[in-house]
Amino acid sequence: MEVSKSALASFEYDRILELLVPLCSCPATQERARALLPLAPETLPLHLEVMRELRDLIRFDGDIPFGEFPDLRPVLEVLHLPGVRLSLEEAQKVYRFLLMSQGIRHFLKERGVEKKYPRISSLYFRNIQDFSGFLRYAERILSQDGQVLDTASEKLWNIRRRKEEVQSRIVEVLHRILQDSRITRYLQEPLYTLRKGRYVLPVKAQFRNMLRGFVVDCSSSGSTLFIEPWAVAELANELEVLETLEEEEVSRILFAFTEKLRPLFSALRETFESLVELDLLRAKVKLGERWKGEIPEVGGETLRICEGRHPLLFERAVPFDLEVSADRSIVVVSGPNGGGKTVLIKALALLVTLTFSGIPAPLAQGSSIPLYDYLFVDIGDHQDLESSLSTFTSRMVLLRAALQKAGPRSLFLIDELGAGTDPHEGAALGIALLEYLKKRGTTCIATTHLPALREYALRGEGVLPASLAFDPDTLRPTYCLVVGSVEGSYGITIAERVGLPQEVIQGARQVLRKEEVAFNELLLSLSREREEMRKKLGELHERLAELGKREEEVQVLRKALEEERRRLTRTLKEEWEARLREREKEIARLVGELRRSRELDEEKYGELREILREERQWLESLKEERE
Incomplete structure (x- = not known):
């Protein structure tokens, strides 16, 4: 894209x-x-x-x-x-x-x-x-x-073993020197250290000639000389040779x-x-x-955003739903100053661009985005001081280039359409631009403050009006996107809320034409009714959610009861089967006695046959009960 x-x-x-x-x-x-x-x-x-x-x-x-x-x-x-x-x-x-x-x-x-x-x-x-x-x-x-x-090669192993031996001998020599009290009194401290890769002793500068060796370094103050004893020098030279051999062997191994x-x-x-x-x-x-992102479906002709949020605001953002189809491809968004229109345009641009960049976007399942091949976004101040172009002229220059690419697979997002020039001319240009894009099958979402564009949104064929809601009671924007309605800018109302003198406010209202005042009052009344409906709808959703929660609790209880019924059934079945086995054993015993009773008297034989008949009847009834 x-x-x-x-x-x-x-x-x-x-x-x-x-x-x-x-x-x-x-x-x-x-x-x-x-x-x-x-x-x-x-x-x-x-x-x-x-x-x-x-x-x-x-x-x-x-x-x-x-x-x-x-x-x-x-x-x-x-x-x-x-x-x-x-x-x-x-x-x-x-x-x-x-x-x-x-x-x-x-x-x-x-x-x-x-x-x-x-x-x-x-x-x-x-x-x-x-x-x-x-x-x-x-x-x-x-x-x-x-x-x-060490095991990288036999030669490296031998070199490193020899190095260890030489280092041990150096340390032994140094320890012997440090145990000699005739020498330690000339040292700053009774220890050895490494300077420039050589083993040295810290000798007080005034006793330079009391220790036979080579001066390797000195302290910044000059009070300490770091001297390598002659007894160590020969071993140190051998160590240097071994280190060179080690470097050469390591280089060979790396090659x-x-x-x-x-x-x-x-x-x-x-x-x-x-x-x-x-x-x-x-x-x-x-x-x-x-931001709990989803990967939307792509393709088709409908731009569908479900619970979209601005990714950089995410949890602070108010989610919005918007569906733009091919038969209503133009959306005009109105609303108050500071109501979130620019944020909406940025959010839409980011949601589309995130999807095309393969990044899960903050929207819900059910969202879909057409396979656009061109995205035009017009936000902010385009003033070009070097070319002496005003903001309005710069916007027109950008639009001129963009319109050459407009088509069915293009998305135009325009903030403050018609602004920057005379409101009447700006509105006329805005309407003409939207009509041009509509004829070319281009999807366009534009925000505006201009009354003529709000009216066009309500009456234009193939145009979808939308607004960012305004709470008339608190005189504050709610940042909720409402599709199918328009909203005033409420500039005078907001100016009154922030404390401009009443003389200025009343003067502004007198300057407005009566029709505009009536229209703004109508919009304010509609906003109040819409806000009340939104609150009632919210309460309804809460009640439905509560009912749904209770229904879930009932389902859980019903499931628990069903499990208990099954458990009891299993227990009873096990008990019945145990009793059946006992009775079957008793019947078998009686049958055996009957067979032996042929040798008994007739009366005893009759009693056993009667008991056997009763046992069999009881067994049959128990089986029927179990079934």
Whole structure:
């Protein structure tokens, strides 16, 4: 979507980017965040699908473990130059980057990204290469804190062991010297220190000749000389040689490290680029979470904003709903001074631009934004002192260029339409401009104070009036967007509220034509009625919410009762089944006795048959009761 840099600055898009930058893990990502611009309408739908997947991944499977994300751009430049080796710091960056990238690769694979999040998988996960082989090599070369390990080569190990031995001998010599009371009395303190890489003793300047050695340094006051004893000098020279050998061996190891890494240049660059992009997407998700943002549907011809808020005001902002369709593509917003008209235009510009930049915007589900290819925003003072152009002339110059791009896929947001010149001419130009945009199928939302434009909003075909409400009782704006109505500017009323002399107020009312006074009084009366209706509607919503809450409580109670009924049923069933088993055992016992009773007298046999008949009848009744 095309939008000029001056327009972006006018609705403070740069402040959004300032919030985005700290959420990026890598300096390269931060640079891209600072330069982020709205996407083209052709690429936006896929980008938003990726954003939805990433939002769900973070929400349900956990945050991507970026941690420390080194900037590999200097490393890639070195790898691109044959024969040039990486510095130790650059090798450390590579090692930390590979640890991070493999951690992210494992994280995504473990969460089944290929099946659950196919777009993230195809665009990013598949480009994060497997460097496990090189990492095993690097782990033998570098420590976790990025130092070259002793085990990187046998020669380095031998050099460092020899260094330790020489350092130990130096310390032994120094300790012997410090234990000699004939020498310690010439020292500022009985200790040794390092100056310019040499082991020295702090000797009082007046006793310079009492200690045989070389003066390496002196204190700023000149009262202390730092002297390297002769007994230490030879060992120190040997240590210097060993340090030089160590540096040469480390350099050789780093060169070998670089040469082993160089064939992986393309894979490393591809992985770095993918992770930078993924880092930026993650930062967008995190920024959207700050204002509980949503990713709206894009496409179609209707601009639908549900519970939209200005992202920089968020919790202090009053949410608004607005729907602009193709058959009513022009919206004229009126309202009092300081009522929030400019904030509304900025909020609309930001909501659209955030969406086209892939950042979840502070609006509710159900919102949809057409795939605009051009956004024109006119806010603020455009006075050009260098070109001697007034604010009005500058606005006309901007409009002239913008009108050449106006079409069905354009969105025009204009603050204070018709201002800056004679009100009658300004209104005439404003109406003509809106008619021109309407004929070209352009969506336009404009604010105004001009009565003629308010009247046009009420009577114009294909024009939707809207207003920012004014509370006539408190004489203060409510910042609520009311679609389908107009609102006065209430300039005189507000002037009276802030304390201008009554003589001025009455004089102003006398200057106004009777028709204008009557119209303003009518608007004030309508505002009062609308405010009363809004309050009653609010009370109704509260009552409905309370009823809904009670209904939820009833549902919870009903659910609890149903659970208790089921529990009791299960208990009774278990008891019945236990009793049935006991009775069945009793019947089996009786049957056995009956079989044996053939040898008994006839009377005993008859009694047992009667008991068996009763038991079977009881058993059948129990089964029926259970069913």
